[in-house]
Amino acid sequence: MKLYIIFLLLASNSFSQNGILSGTVMERDASGAGFPGVLIELLQNGQTFAEAETDFYGNYLIDEIPKGNYELRISYMLIKSIIIQDFAINETTLIADFIFPEPCKKSKRFCPNNHSDNIIPIEYGFPSKKMMRKAKNGKIKLGGCDSSLCDKWHCTIHDLDF
Template sequence: MKTFIVLILSLLSLSGYCQNGQVTGQIALQDSLMEYKYLRVLLQKGESTVNGAVPDNSGHFVINDIPEGNYTLFIRQLGFRDAITDSVVVSDGETTTLNLPYPPPCRFTYEKGQKPKCIGGHSDGIIPIVYGLPTKKTMKKAEKGLVHLAGCIVTDCDPQYYCKIHNREL
């Protein structure tokens, strides 16, 4: 009887490990000067980081033991904008495979001489974004809502406009 109970408890504990999924992927560097060793891959649900990985020297990564659900995957490197992949679906006992470019194509491109439009196509309430250490003049403009201050770290793909109505970068 004792052996039977130990066997059942062992099987139940092992079955708990089979209930989770896995995310595996390949990152393709778009810039020959970048290196995989500086990248971090993070899987988040809401605001909480569930798990993460560091890609190997060829860009391959594996994140194990992920509960079933819908996640957001971040590829992060210090000094660069995060590459974000929404709606990564993980199923019990399944492997989700991703092929990801890094850095991804820049989503902040603009027609020459035109401000972008926001949600619903409106263009009112859109102001320029200013990067770097602001001067007194720039601070006064920001207080009046004429510019949006965005910090000192500048990358190759930064938004240039901000919608005051929806509080979003364009």
């Protein structure tokens, strides 16, 4: 009987060492509706440690996560990923809800690398002949058909969208 009780104590202690991450990913442009098919990844040293995909309602669950700090990446097809550094998991259930993609921030025609020359606008949507000419001449960058992306400017020196 003593052996059985010791086993139960050790087993319950080992189960309590792991945490659970759950929550909902909501679409930015859909009044808080759940966002299905979004990939939630926990990374350690740049490698995927655990992952889950959101269901039809935007809910996700990752369990049996060892206590520690991770990098959390939220991604969906061609939308810019959200990356959160030093995402701490402990022995409890952590509920983390996200709006995805992130709300757009106003950006100025100024490169994050501290210069304002060689900055061109990014144009979204189906390109006209005039837009194609401008893109060929390096006056604009074509951003594709998804106009919900936040990047408004392109630095031609650093090949950086912001």
